[in-house]
Amino acid sequence: ASHHRLWSEIDNVVKQQVAWARLGVGESGTGWQLFAEDGEMRMYRREEEVDGMVVDPLKAVHIVKGITGHEVCHYFFSPQYRYDWETTLEQMTVLETISEDTCLFLQTHKRIWPASQRDVIFWSHLRHLPNDQDRDGPDIWTVVNHSTEHKDYPANAGKCVRIYLTVCMLCQTRVNPPKDGAPISRDDISCKITYCSVVNPGGWAPASVLRAVYKREYPKFLKRFTAYVTNQTKDKSIMF
Numbered sequence: 001a002s003h004h005r006l007w008s009e010i011d012n013v014v015k016q017q018v019a020w021a022r023l024g025v026g027e028s029g030t031g032w033q034l035f036a037e038d039g040e041m042r043m044y045r046r047e048e049e050v051d052g053m054v055v056d057p058l059k060a061v062h063i064v065k066g067i068t069g070h071e072v073c074h075y076f077f078s079p080q081y082r083y084d085w086e087t088t089l090e091q092m093t094v095l096e097t098i099s100e101d102t103c104l105f106l107q108t109h110k111r112i113w114p115a116s117q118r119d120v121i122f123w124s125h126l127r128h129l130p131n132d133q134d135r136d137g138p139d140i141w142t143v144v145n146h147s148t149e150h151k152d153y154p155a156n157a158g159k160c161v162r163i164y165l166t167v168c169m170l171c172q173t174r175v176n177p178p179k180d181g182a183p184i185s186r187d188d189i190s191c192k193i194t195y196c197s198v199v200n201p202g203g204w205a206p207a208s209v210l211r212a213v214y215k216r217e218y219p220k221f222l223k224r225f226t227a228y229v230t231n232q233t234k235d236k237s238i239m240f
């Protein structure tokens, strides 16, 4: 069914996250600190705490040649590829396939000493926001992951501390059509990726440990994931 029980929440969160992702990191005065750079990738964070816990919002902007936003979102959303690129994942369960573009996931992440192990339940929604209204507007593909509850998996019932997150992978494809009217090849395309994430670690974890984990894991994650998509797509026809 096009409208399922989570539809209105998903619609609201997706619209909010797309607007947030499209806001630039602005001039340095806006509180965004550049903390990692690698080629075309720029990673920013804001230092924020909720009840003494580090919940630093993260925003990464990356430009990757040879892949499309649809391809990035396909490999980010689809459960069957996740163990290939998500290195901190210990266990992933699809609790529910709500529709072909909406799933409910339960994930446990590898323990990061000295913090206790974490798990998370989130809905994941893949959406194409075509620019058919104004031709020169952006053609956006996005995946939004947002924490939710599940009656069979109450928070903090087992050994894991439940974390809460909102993640947005927003992509815009750029095509430079070849001069001689030849068919578009992967050399003529690139994808501008904006990855936003806010992770509430649930129970207390030392701020210094969490910030060190974020500083190490996020750049590694985005580099590894985009390299994975490049490698998976290089010999396949372009998915626009």
Ligand SMILES: O=S(=O)(CCO)c1ccc(-c2ccc(C3CCCC3)c([C@@H]3C[C@@H]3c3ccccn3)c2)cc1
Residues within 6 Å of the ligand: 086, 088, 089, 107, 109, 112, 115, 118, 120, 145, 163, 165, 167, 197, 199, 201, 205, 213, 214, 217, 218, 221
């Ligand atoms: O983009 S996703 O939706 C992709 C689906 O998997 C996603 C991204 C990140 C997480 C995540 C979950 C737990 C933790 C920590 C918090 C306290 C102890 C464990 C971390 C820390 C930030 C480090 C981290 C960053 C990036 C990738 C993996 N690890 C991240 C979960 C999902």
